[in-house]
Amino acid sequence: MTAAPKRNTWQREAVRAALAEARGFVSAQELHQTLRDQGSTIGLATVYRALAGLAEGGEADSLQSPDGENRFRSCSMQGHHHHLVCRICGETRELEARVVEEWAQRVGAEHGFTEIDHVVDLYGVCERCRARAA
Amino acid sequence: MTAAPKRNTWQREAVRAALAEARGFVSAQELHQTLRDQGSTIGLATVYRALAGLAEGGEADSLQSPDGENRFRSCSMQGHHHHLVCRICGETRELEARVVEEWAQRVGAEHGFTEIDHVVDLYGVCERCRARAA
DNA sequence: AGATATGCTGAGATTCGTTCTCAACAAGCG
DNA sequence: CGCTTGTTGAGAACGAATCTCAGCATATCT
The missing domain is CATH 3.30.1490.190 (Ferric-uptake regulator, C-terminal dimerisarion domain)
Incomplete structure (x- = not known):
């Protein structure tokens, strides 16, 4: 099988959690800032990677804000x-x-x-x- | 009325013309390159300004490409x-x-x-x- | 549990689109 | 024609997103 070998890291979980807590759409940078404010030492690049992964896996939805930012939202509805x-x-x-x-x-x-x-x-x-x- | 005092410059016309000639949506940078290739000395900033103006005035439509570029198209249909x-x-x-x-x-x-x-x-x-x- | 290989992380540099700055310029008006 | 003022354009500045790469942690194997 060509199963992508993904690891479970606390960083990924942190992003997932932070995304779930956010009411609406958030930008990667906002999410990163939120996590840093909570004391996390997570890196910006990691937030981007985690979000891209979640979006690809259907756990998050992404859309672009009018000013060119990618915004994400935790997404429950399937399909x-x-x-x-x-x-x-x-x-x-x-x-x-x-x-x-x-x-x-x-x-x-x-x-x-x-x-x-x-x-x-x-x-x-x-x-x-x-x-x-x- | 608080009519904004706009001037007619050959640059604005050039952008309008180049936009009209383009088949589909074009980015500001592409448009700028096209104009330069045609021998124009127009500046990139001016292309951005002209496009923003046209978009605001309803003469052009703008949308964002998936990779975060703003793309424009001459827009004939009213409304x-x-x-x-x-x-x-x-x-x-x-x-x-x-x-x-x-x-x-x-x-x-x-x-x-x-x-x-x-x-x-x-x-x-x-x-x-x-x-x-x- | 301990050793190991490999995917993941993160600080910073880099890329790229867009906007800003500001001095020189020219359109429109009297 | 000369003045006022919006416009221009080169380059700097900005901001989002991606890339690099050495160090590290996770899953696995022993």
Whole structure:
């Protein structure tokens, strides 16, 4: 078997834990800073590696913030899904979107495109933040 | 009115023209290189500024490539729309997506979110590239 | 438990895209 | 034509992400 030989290190666990605690999406740098603030001596490179690994393994979702940062979120829902993110507090909901999947496939096919992939994310202001800002 | 006093410079026009000629999405750097190759002495910073201006004015659409680059495209369709991009050659189609708009609003509302904005982009392989790669 | 091989770690350097600085310049206006 | 002021462009500065590589820790073997 070509099973990738992965080791369990406390660093990886720390990243996983910190990610799980975060409410919404966090950047690698924020996560690194958080961990350092908690007294960890973890390195930035390691946080990047751990996040990349988690993302690849489906344990985390990644998306890019408008200013070019990669942001990550601990991701419970299995398989393909989308997000609804509060642009103020970062609160995140995971969404299923059958309608959108179908639409993507159909529109792609109509234009002769294959291997359709898609990026679908919603941004808004959650109830709590709206109340607070009002 | 607080109309921003904008001037018309040949540089801005050059960027607009180069952008219009490009088939799909191009990065600021690519555009800058293209212009330099054509003999222009335009500066990189100016290309960035011009693109930001065009994007803000709705004359260009911007999106981020997976590797963190901002890419731009001359945008003819007025108002809100989405894109179907060939991930090989960059060919781009502009899309309307009433279904998706409605879905976004509905789902957002269901979760108590307001001021829903959304990012929806499709990536695939266009007919030509599929033929070439086959 | 102890020895060992190899994947993992982390500080810092590096790469690369983007933005900033600032002096020189030119568009638009009277 | 001359002035005012936004614009330009070269290079510096910045920031995110990746790479390097020697030291270390984990899983495994004995």
